[in-house]
Amino acid sequence: MPETVAADLSRVTESLQMLAPRWNVWVLMTLAEQPLRYSDIKTRLPWLVDGQLHPKLRKLIDAGMVERAALDRRNVLYGLSARGKAxxxxxxxxxxxxxxxxxxxxxxxxxxxxxxxxxxxxxxxxxxxxxxxxxxxxxxxxxxxxxxxxxxxxxxxxxxxxxxxxxxxxxxxxxxxxxxxxxxxxxxxxxxxxxxxxxxxxxxxxxxxxxxxxxxxxxxxxxxxxxxxxxxxxxxxxxxxxxxxxxxxxxxxxxxxxxxxxxxxxxxxxxxxxxxxxxxxxxxxxx
Structure with missing residues (x-):
């Protein structure tokens, strides 16, 4: 396999690993239209308890797909990053x-x-x-x-x-x-x-x-x-x-x-x- 194709395959495989975990797509689509507070995300994905949703958001942030913006102590918004929007x-x-x-x-x-x-x-x-x-x-x-x-x-x-x-x-x-x-x-x-x-x-x-x-x-x-x-x-x-x-x-x-x-x-x-x-x-x- 040519080096350029092998590099492409490696990037695609890595991208699939970012998207594939259960509920990742649902979270990304929930944030597709606008940033939301944590409570609003919970309302839209009620089957995800705190022990599931919070780690999911943290991993998506670490992957560069989601951004967390703390406007003040009680006003934290989660939204898609440029990569998440792309x-x-x-x-x-x-x-x-x-x-x-x-x-x-x-x-x-x-x-x-x-x-x-x-x-x-x-x-x-x-x-x-x-x-x-x-x-x-x-x-x-x-x-x-x-x-x-x-x-x-x-x-x-x-x-x-x-x-x-x-x-x-x-x-x-x-x-x-x-x-x-x-x-x-x-x-x-x-x-x-x-x-x-x-x-x-x-x-x-x-x-x-x-x-x-x-x-x-x-x-x-x-x-x-x-x-x-x-x-x-x-x-x-x-x-x-x-x-x-x-x-x-x-x-x-x-x-x-x-x-x-x-x-x-x-x-x-x-x-x-x-x-x-x-x-x-x-x-x-x-x-």
Whole structure:
């Protein structure tokens, strides 16, 4: 892997580790519109007790994503730093991939009598995508397969973990297969390749690469591994929704829909997609 690509991969992996911890995205989205007092954040995220919320804010401050401003003894505000604000345009790509490729439980529609995907907040969609990409070696394996095409476990291990035993590569490969991101190459025994869902991570990784390097999203166009960005098209704006906990998901490839303009506040709500989502193959990972 060229040094510039390896450096890019390292930055993206580090960025995923910053974003992926449980509830980090929810906190960032809560602060997206304006700085808030601690009590206001607690009101908006009532399930996070002091023992969870305070350490979460402290770690986000240490990561340079959130700033704490003490206006006076009783007036302390928490708000996004410049780096925290810069990640906001990246988050819709993560949410979009989850909506397109991860199945939801279905519920009975009271009006039509048909089963429809259960609504999931966009913050949850983002977190679900991060959960798949953040595990150790996951992103490095995906980048290697995107760059090399179908490869053997030995070749992947030599690229991703050259100083480790070959046996170490099998667990992350198994996890990625269960998540529906890689599959066996039907033509080459012992080789694996990206699935459609894995290949469609291109916009996600292009956006993360730009943010990790401190570049605006507008410069996320051409990537040495994940290729050029397609011509701009309008982003889907999520309609009113409800706060929900994690929903069981199965990777399920689907076409990328037309998109419309996104607003920060929209990330907390999501209406079920109008299109049906293709059922995932048996054995897909459930969340």
């Amino acid at each position: 990640v906001l345009p990246v988050l819709p790509e993560l949410a979009h991939w989850a909506r397109t490729h991860l199945e939801k439980h279905t519920v009975l529609d009271a009006v039509t009598g048909q089963r429809v995907p259960k609504a999931v907040p966009q913050a949850q969609d983002i977190e679900d995508t991060l959960t798949l990409l953040a595990p150790r070696h996951a992103t490095a394996i995906l980048w290697t397969l995107q760059a090399r095409g179908a490869s053997s476990a030995k070749a992947i291990a030599a690229s991703v973990m050259p100083d480790s035993s070959l046996s170490v590569i099998y667990q992350p490969l198994k996890r990625l297969a269960e998540d529906g991101l890689i599959t066996r190459d039907r033509y080459r025994d012992g080789h694996v390749e990206l699935t459609a869902a894995g290949r469609n991570l291109a916009p996600v990784y292009r956006a993360l690469s730009a943010w990790a390097a401190g570049r605006p999203l507008a410069e996320a166009g051409d990537h040495p591994v994940w290729g050029p960005a397609p011509a701009p098209s309008p982003v889907t704006t999520a309609g009113p929704g409800v706060w929900l906990t994690t929903q069981p998901r199965h990777p399920a490839p689907a076409p990328r829909p037309t998109q419309t303009v996104w607003k920060p506040g929209d990330l907390f709500s999501h209406t079920p997609p109008a299109r049906p989502i293709t059922p995932a193959p048996a054995g897909g990972r459930t969340r």
